[in-house]
Amino acid sequence: MTPGTDHRSRPRRRGAALEDAIIAAAIDELAEVGYSAMTMDAVARRAGAGKFSLYRRWPGKAELVREAAYRLVGDPVLPPEPSTLREDLLAAFRFMAEQMQGPAGEALRGIVSESLQDAEAPTVADSSRGSSQRVLREILSRAVARGEPVDPEVSPIRMQAPVALIQHRFLAGGGAIDDEFLVSVVDEVAVPLLTR
């Protein structure tokens, strides 16, 4: 879209279709220029949408990126049965580490960085933690069904601990998120905290 083009003269996308186009454009911008350099203007241009249609839905970049990140992060595919608690956890954490390498990771960095500088900015979506907790609950019920000695009523903080370790290393540094690290999170922290 060239500057000065009136987007209202194009066939108008509405509702979900327009929203999807904006989110897709936001994800592409994130992947291409990163969170800091990304602007609402550039997202609007890329989506072929008017700036107002962005601001009508999201107050600013942080909220738009938060929604993009939420849509980006899918659920891991767990190994086919017969699996084990350990194998399921490894699959979930490897998936999480992979996501951090892509635009979802870029979005996460951006949201956290923004919230650290501005007390009013939204923090990392509870929704994103909600999604890792949902996966962990599924892993626990698979383990219960197999008869493994897990506690299906385990406290939320025990489920948060391994995820926090991985995200903390991603955010605060301290070493590579490689397979050796993920295996030690599973064997030293996740399995002990989740089994009876």
Added chain:
Amino acid sequence: MTPGTDHRSRPRRRGAALEDAIIAAAIDELAEVGYSAMTMDAVARRAGAGKFSLYRRWPGKAELVREAAYRLVGDPVLPPEPSTLREDLLAAFRFMAEQMQGPAGEALRGIVSESLQDAEAPTVADSSRGSSQRVLREILSRAVARGEPVDPEVSPIRMQAPVALIQHRFLAGGGAIDDEFLVSVVDEVAVPLLTR
């Protein structure tokens, strides 16, 4: 110091004295204006030092703040014996949570925020994690001496897990770092991971 004053005409502080004055000024600036608004210029003015004397020691704000944070964070005072593993851990984590409310927390936010936006920026000092690990090792050896069933050779990642949970909540949000949270980190995560 008024603008235009030549700091070289004052009695010159050197070495450690000058460095201490700069670090003290950096801590005051952090507490007063926060990391984002803080500048090397303002720190130099507050310390009554020349800008060059800052840049000769630290390449930029991030490195200066990192050192200030490192000096800021002291070690917790552990309860007098007879204590318990649980009481020692609670004291250490309460101290950590208190530090996060002050300039050390502001420094931590700033360093992380900077490192998230700039892949070249230093991440949170390994030194800062080193300090919490040192405290945890002291707590473990007190527990061993008391005959509590702890594993003195526990893997580093088990010691990192509770600290990562607290720092992750500080950086990424998700709830208050209140006493209820700290107690559950101790009872649900730290004690189970550190005892045999």
